[in-house]
Amino acid sequence: MTVTDPGTAPTSLTATDLGTAPTGLGLALRDCAVMTRRGLLRMGRVPDELAYNLAQPIIFVLLFSYVFGGAIPLPGGGPFKEYVVVGVFAQTLAFMGVGTGTGLAMDMSRGVIDRFRALPMANVAVLIGRANAELVRAVLVTGVLALVGLLVGWRTHTGVLSTAAGLGVLLLFAYAMTWVGIAIGLSVRSPEVASTAGLLWVLPLGFVSNGFVPIASMPEWLQVVAAWNPVTAVVAAARSLFGNPLGMAAPDRLPLEHPVVAALIWSLALIAIFIPLSLLAFRRSARRG
Amino acid sequence: MNGGIQAEGLVKRYGSVLALDGLDLHAPEGQVLGLLGPNGAGKSTLVRILATLLRPDGGHARVCGFDVAREAQAVRRVVGLAGQYAAVDEYLTARENLNIFGLLARMTPAAVRARSEELIERFDLTRAADRPVRTYSGGMRRRLDLGVALLAAPRVLFLDEPTTGLDPRGRAEVWRVLGDLVKEGTTALVTTQYLEEADQFADLIVVIDQGREVATGKPAELKDRVGGDHLEVAVRYASDLPPAMAALAAAGLAEPKADEDTLRVTAVLPGGASRLADVIRELDTGGVEVADLTVRRPTLDDVFFALTRKADEHDRD
Ligand SMILES: Nc1ncnc2c1ncn2[C@@H]1O[C@H](COP(=O)(O)OP(=O)(O)OP(=O)(O)O)[C@@H](O)[C@H]1O
Ligand SMILES: [Mg+2]
Numbered sequence: 222m223t224v225t226d227p228g229t230a231p232t233s234l235t236a237t238d239l240g241t242a243p244t245g246l247g248l249a250l251r252d253c254a255v256m257t258r259r260g261l262l263r264m265g266r267v268p269d270e271l272a273y274n275l276a277q278p279i280i281f282v283l284l285f286s287y288v289f290g291g292a293i294p295l296p297g298g299g300p301f302k303e304y305v306v307v308g309v310f311a312q313t314l315a316f317m318g319v320g321t322g323t324g325l326a327m328d329m330s331r332g333v334i335d336r337f338r339a340l341p342m343a344n345v346a347v348l349i350g351r352a353n354a355e356l357v358r359a360v361l362v363t364g365v366l367a368l369v370g371l372l373v374g375w376r377t378h379t380g381v382l383s384t385a386a387g388l389g390v391l392l393l394f395a396y397a398m399t400w401v402g403i404a405i406g407l408s409v410r411s412p413e414v415a416s417t418a419g420l421l422w423v424l425p426l427g428f429v430s431n432g433f434v435p436i437a438s439m440p441e442w443l444q445v446v447a448a449w450n451p452v453t454a455v456v457a458a459a460r461s462l463f464g465n466p467l468g469m470a471a472p473d474r475l476p477l478e479h480p481v482v483a484a485l486i487w488s489l490a491l492i493a494i495f496i497p498l499s500l501l502a503f504r505r506s507a508r509r510g
Numbered sequence: 511m512n513g514g515i516q517a518e519g520l521v522k523r524y525g526s527v528l529a530l531d532g533l534d535l536h537a538p539e540g541q542v543l544g545l546l547g548p549n550g551a552g553k554s555t556l557v558r559i560l561a562t563l564l565r566p567d568g569g570h571a572r573v574c575g576f577d578v579a580r581e582a583q584a585v586r587r588v589v590g591l592a593g594q595y596a597a598v599d600e601y602l603t604a605r606e607n608l609n610i611f612g613l614l615a616r617m618t619p620a621a622v623r624a625r626s627e628e629l630i631e632r633f634d635l636t637r638a639a640d641r642p643v644r645t646y647s648g649g650m651r652r653r654l655d656l657g658v659a660l661l662a663a664p665r666v667l668f669l670d671e672p673t674t675g676l677d678p679r680g681r682a683e684v685w686r687v688l689g690d691l692v693k694e695g696t697t698a699l700v701t702t703q704y705l706e707e708a709d710q711f712a713d714l715i716v717v718i719d720q721g722r723e724v725a726t727g728k729p730a731e732l733k734d735r736v737g738g739d740h741l742e743v744a745v746r747y748a749s750d751l752p753p754a755m756a757a758l759a760a761a762g763l764a765e766p767k768a769d770e771d772t773l774r775v776t777a778v779l780p781g782g783a784s785r786l787a788d789v790i791r792e793l794d795t796g797g798v799e800v801a802d803l804t805v806r807r808p809t810l811d812d813v814f815f816a817l818t819r820k821a822d823e824h825d826r827d
Contacts, residue, residue, distance in 0.1 A: 248616060255613045259599070259606075266601040266642060332597035336658070339561045341586040342614040 249343035256350020264358055274320070274362050278313040279369050282306060285433065286373045296437050299466025306375040307387075307465055308432030310366055311456045314359055314395035315427050318402030319419030321355050325406035326415035329506070348499055352399045359395035363388060378464030387462030390484050394455045397491035398423075404495045407502035432456050435468040448474040451487035458484035513539030513574055513665060514697050515560060521568030522555050522721075529555040531721035532569065537699055537714070542692050544712030545701040546810070548818050552721040553701040554594050557670045560699070561591045573666050587616070590664030594671050594701075596655040600644045604635050604654050607643065608661060615662040622661075629657040632687065648675045656684060660691070667691065667698040673707060685711045705810035715810070719818045733808040736816040741779040741789065744772070744802040751775060754800075757792035761785065779805060 264271065285305040293301045328334045337347050367375075367388075377384045406415045429443060430436075430452040436444050447453055457480035460467050469477065476483035515537040522530040529552045537543040547553050558564040560571055562582040570577060576584040598607045605626060612622030630639045633653040643651060652675055659667060667688075673681040685707065688698055692713075702708050708715055709729045717725040717732070725732055741763065745754055751768045754775045758766040762785065766777040779785055786805065793800055 252614060255610055259602070259610050262606060263599070263601045332593050332595050333599060335558075335563050335593060336591070336597040336611065337614065338563055339586060339589070339591045340611070340614045341583055341616055346614075
């Protein structure tokens with residue numbers, strides 16, 4: 222029999238039973254789940270970030286529906302209020318990717334990512350977990366915005382299924398933009414640069430679109446750009462699924478003739494391009510130091 | 511031999527900066543290896559390569575027998591890392607940080623829980639364990655960071671300046687934990703700027719400068735390399751400095767140096783006590799009024815200055 226003195230016996234630091242964790246794919250999935258939980262925990266701790274995510278779009282909804290609402294006639298008819306709310310949805314979701322990239326660059330500069338990379342975990346989980354958490358954030362933001370929209374008089378005029386499909390199209394686009402943000406955040410080093418670089422290309426994307434003004438009001442060459450802008454496709458798809466005014470007399474360019482298909486192709490293409498690009502950037506950062 | 515660290519000819523370039531210039535290093539299993547070097551010597555770069563965070567541009571290294579470049583995942587399963595800057599999640603609590611990093615280190619949830627409680631207690635974080643790390647002091651953050659590094663009971667530990675920013679009690683605790691770990695067979699590579707700590711706690715010391723290894727040995731061996739004991743004679747008046755120097759020279763001490771500000775003459779004292787008698791006799795003969803006379807063993811500071819300066823001169827040739 223052995224007698225241990227609980228007062229002086231040092232806790233063992235190596236002989237701990239680490240247990241047997243699952244292996245292979247199960248482990249990789251567990252890593253993703255853990256990283257998603259981390260992202261959600263953080264989100265809960267920084268409520269001001271979420272508030273900041275929401276402040277601008279809420280102001281946009283109010284401004285556009287009350288200040289400009291009556292003054293802007295739409296080609297094809299319909300109330301401007303119902304037109305512009307979906308534009309603000311898409312704009313907001315596109316901008317969220319910038320925050321994702323900035324947050325990731327911040328993690329990189331603080332060495333937290335190094336700690337993950339030194340662990341025997343599935344590296345992709347670092348990125349997938351973040352994208353998942355951002356998707357949850359996008360759901361929250363969309364929910365709050367929809368409520369604000371309803372308050373100012375925005376309505377959908379199709380069935381529940383069609384409305385849900387419209388929200389799905391918006392969220393899929395948000396997910397795609399998250400991966401764009403992740404790729405940017407990993408390629409630049411500092412949070413400041415990530416933020417500027419992100420805005421630099423999201424700003425024109427958000428505004429050279431049918432989000433706030435009908436495309437027909439733009440100069441001819443800009444109309445072409447706007448028509449092929451993914452934001453335009455997503456906004457047109459959501460509007461048609463919600464039964465909101467489209468802001469055009471007759472669709473005259475290919476993506477606008479089939480907005481739902483165009484929106485899905487755009488989002489899936491962005492995901493297909495930017496997930497591998499993000500992984501590549503993640504691996505490359507190991508060589509740069 | 512398999513449990514230690516072996517690095518051969520490591521080269522790492524950052525653009526035009528040569529951070530590692532053919533570095534060799536061998537750390538036997540179950541020992542604390544103290545890595546010393548001036549700022550910019552390449553210590554962190556070496557640690558990051560060994561912990562699989564950076565790829566070397568040349569040479570190779572093995573940790574526990576696994577190649578850091580080709581078997582990175584195997585290396586990650588056996589090492590623990592605490593980088594130079596605490597890398598814990600600001601917005602999460604200590605418990606949440608430990609939980610998340612433990613699960614990612616592939617421990618079971620039950621093991622993570624038990625282990626976390628143990629480490630929280632050990633590193634004196636019980637009262638703060640459920641507060642976001644954002645509200646911690648620098649030392650608390652550092653202790654949590656070390657706790658995370660120890661979570662999965664690693665066989666090899668890399669600690670980059672683990673005691674920087676800790677108060678004396680925190681530093682003592684780090685070294686105590688490290689001592690316990692090493693007794694149980696863990697190998698630790700620790701960089702530090704506190705030479706007296708390295709002297710006291712490291713089994714083996716490697717001094718690097720400008721990306722190259724300049725000396726390896728036990729603390730005592732390294733001190734022997736910079737010569738014998740140091741003699742220091744303090745006088746009352748500046749006018750006593752020249753006769754004091756003459757006395758030391760007459761006693762056979764090479765190159766005595768005088769410092770007018772502190773009124774001290776210093777020299778290396780070969781042969782220990784027997785020569786000391788000569789020194790005192792000569793000082794007496796020369797009529798020097800001695801205020802204080804000390805003999806001290808060289809410290810690692812002396813080693814550090816002597817070795818890293820030599821590398822400097824070597825470079826200028
Ligand atoms: N990411 C980087 N990009 C460019 N140069 C770098 C980078 N990291 C380190 N260096 C350079 O490489 C050299 C070695 O740096 P390292 O951080 O390894 O030194 P160190 O010994 O840890 O120094 P310290 O005691 O200050 O922590 C330095 O000249 C440093 O400027
Ligand atoms: Mg360093």
